[in-house]
Amino acid sequence: MNGVNPLGYIEFGMRSDEIVSDAKLKLEYTPSPSLIPVQSQLKVYLNDELMGVLPITKEQLGKKTLAEITLNLLYFSDFNRLRFELIGHYQNSCEISTSNNLWLDIGRNSELGLVVQKLNLQNDLSYFPVPFFDPRDNRTNTLPMVFCWPTGGWFAASICNCRFVVWFAIGVAWSSISSFL
Incomplete structure (x- = not known):
């Protein structure tokens, strides 16, 4: 200063x-x-x-x-x-x-x-995506995901993972998200 x-x-x-x-x-x-x-x-x-x-x-x-x-x-x-x-x-x-x-x-x-x-939050979907993702938290968010083996194979699972991560990332341009299958 x-x-x-x-x-x-x-x-x-x-x-x-x-x-x-x-x-x-x-x-x-x-x-x-x-x-x-x-x-x-x-x-x-x-x-x-x-x-x-x-x-x-x-x-x-x-x-x-x-x-x-x-x-x-x-x-x-x-x-x-x-x-x-x-x-x-x-x-x-x-x-x-x-x-x-x-x-x-x-x-x-x-x-x-x-x-x-x-804080103990009520189990209420109106809070979603909290606690998985909180827009107030500026740390890197890790989203672990488990998918059953789709009929389309590994490629289809990867597409599903990408769509899910993009859905979370839409409102978080200032933050960062990492994901793994």
């Missing part, structure tokens, strides 16, 4: 058969050594609700810093967005937002730790 682009995002979905029971965001970040301590901050939002403000201290400037924020469970939904906003200052007046002094790097060792509880 920098002065011109002070926002960063992470988006993720929650399965309809799961609910979050605990959520912690562990951040590894490095602020620019040119930032003014305390006036410069990192704000963290979950679905546009402020979860925490991390003031940048003199000791953190130019060094990897670790922080942990507990996220409020009330603000989780089926689609979630974590937003990071750098409030950066490098001098007390006449700052230029394009200055190379305004930056903060969020490290790749940062992680979002979610503890989820499985």
Whole structure:
């Protein structure tokens, strides 16, 4: 993140058969050594609700810093967005937002730790294709399929498999599906 682009995002979905029971965001970040301590901050939002403000201290400037924020469970939904906003200052007046002094790097060792509880869904076809496929889940979906040997042989079974996978894939352009017979 920098002065011109002070926002960063992470988006993720929650399965309809799961609910979050605990959520912690562990951040590894490095602020620019040119930032003014305390006036410069990192704000963290979950679905546009402020979860925490991390003031940048003199000791953190130019060094990897670790922080942990507990996220409020009330603000989780089926689609979630974590937003990071750098409030950066490098001098007390006449700052230029394009200055190379305004930056903060969020490290790749940062992680979002979610503890989820499985919900018992009623055995109801109106939920279909859940739980086999959940459009809220952005992980790769594996669809194991078993077909009896059709009179048309292996080729006919492969055609049936392809049609089934295509049916699931129609609404999932952003996700991926793997299948095996």
